[in-house]
Amino acid sequence: MATHRYTSALLKDFEQRGLVHEVSAGLDARLSSNPAVAGYIGFDPSSDSLHVGHLLGVLALRRLQLHGGRPVALVGGGTGMIGDPSGRSSERNLLDAPTLERNRAAIGGQLAQLIDFEGANGALLLDNLAWLGEAGLIDFLRDTGKHLTVGYMLAKDSVKSRLDAGLSFTEFSYMLLQSYDFLMLRRLHGVELQMGGSDQWGNITAGTELIRRVDGDGGEAQLAFGLCYPLLLAKNGEKFGKTAEGAVWLDAGRTSPFAFRQFWLDQDDHAVPQLLRQLTLDSEEQTSERLAVHAANPSLRVAQRHLAKTLTALVHGAEVESQAATVAAVLFGAEGGAAASPRSLDAAALSMLAAELPSELAPQASDATLIDLVLAAGFATSKSEARRLIEQGGISVNGEGAADPTTSAAHFAPLADGSLLLRKGRRDYRILRAR
Structure with a gap:
């Protein structure tokens, strides 16, 4: 895979993994001069758990951290009351404040297990209700709303795609609120970068434009940047992470660790190269070598087994992954061999087995x-x-x-x-x- 378009280590890494869909002009130079950039991704608290589709964003934050930046995870306790129209065909039901708070706390706990919150560039976990809850309507419209015209907002794909189907003013305002998030994160925490899936580019660039207009000196100097990665899609074109039973959740109570591990083992050969590059921290050399071994004997599913082990250990811990692997060996055989004896299962693994079978x-x-x-x-x-x-x-x-x-x-x-x-x-x- 060619990797010579960028000079900064972070963008080189993202490009090599196929993680660059759109990027602001000037970000590469900014990262090359000083990689210690604070960058954020927003997480929607419409559920009490993240799902596997969120792993792309979570790992984008980890990659930022590994390259010297500070990851910021923003749980939208404020914007979650409204809902983002991006990538949606209809308006969703609005959630009440207690439900959103429970969801925010649960998602925060999951993020704390997936991102490093310690050290000099330890991650931050923030809630935009802290500033959106304090924003008065009149002041917000006067000081912020005037900077983004209706024409500018209507030109964004996330809005255009919903106009014919119906878009409430509540959802239409989401772009302005997300832009305000970026502005406040820059002011309060020095955040210069927002990352997200390709369907977020309109919202992200609205934020960089608001920051330029409100905090800029009237010139064209770049004060904030955006980086979008392609959405992970299944073969049918739907967002990645759905099965016949529904979403594959990170919460063990909603998707068992065994089922979570099996989800990755069941991935098609054609999908595995992208998943290995985008959902693990392995180097390109490691991934290429593993794919070569896999290609020599695809029936052993070497690539899928590594993907399943890596992601199950990341989300549920190495001990639970080992238990899930042992249960799978009893039910299906290990590494393509004969089934293991169920007498090899300890109490925890037996409990996991019992949860999976009638x-x-x-x-x-x-x-x-x-x-x-x-x-x-x-x-x-x-x-x-x-x-x-x-x-x-x-x-x-x-x-x-x-x-x-x-x-x-x-x-x-x-x-x-x-x-x-x-x-x-x-x-x-x-x-x-x-x-």
Whole structure:
């Protein structure tokens, strides 16, 4: 990948990773002269969790920090009450203040795990309600609103795309409020750079223009800058991070760490090069070498496994990632090999396994047999069907083949949590729990 358009280390890095969609003139020179630039990204608190689509922005802040800048994460407690029309086809429901505060706190906690808040260029976590909540309507319209004309705002794609479908004045005002955020962040925290997805370019440039008009000396000197990266899109053109079950969340209570890891393992080969470059901190040399190994034997899914391990450890921690990998090895095999024994699972991994599989109650009769276990698992509807299934080698218990239908249920020693893991065929699992 060619990387010679920029001289600053940050923009070289972004370009090599395919992360430059639009960039303000002068940013490269500013970063080359002094990389210690404070830059921010806004996070919408319309939910109580970030999702995988947000990782592009989170990692953009980490890259800024690694190159000497200070990352600023702005949770829009004020603008979240209105809603950004960018990339939307309809107006969303407005959230009340208590809900927004709960969401803001939850997202702040997630960001604190993903970005370094310590050290000389430690990240800042801010809420724009701090200044938007203090802004009086008359003063805001007089001192800020007069600097951006309606014609200027209507020319922005985020507004034009919604005019025919209907755009309320509430959402129309979002651009002005986001511009005011940039102005206040520059004044209060010395923020010079705003980053965001490509659908944010109109809002970002409105902010740089407001800063030039309000804080400039009347000249064309660049006081603030914007940098947009391409949106991550799925094969169908939708924003990245959705499955048939909905969004893939960073919160373990909404998307389990196991399901989170599997999401990355399931990525198509064509998508993996971009994901490795844009969602990991690996160097281009490391990524190229890994992709070459992957290409030599795609069935091993080396690239997907690295992506899954890296991002699951980033979001949920290395220990949880290891547990999820162990559970996957039991269910699907490790590195393309045979399935691992469920007896290798510790209590935490067994709990994770139990959360992913359907469970039934084990039969309690003292004379219960393997046939009764198969019936209890719902793998058969009659004893004759269960017998045929067992005799054909279609059943395993705790990872071991079981071919004798008359085997006593008591013969199968339970796992550490007292359960039995039954499998029919290759991938159909049930957990049988003691009553």
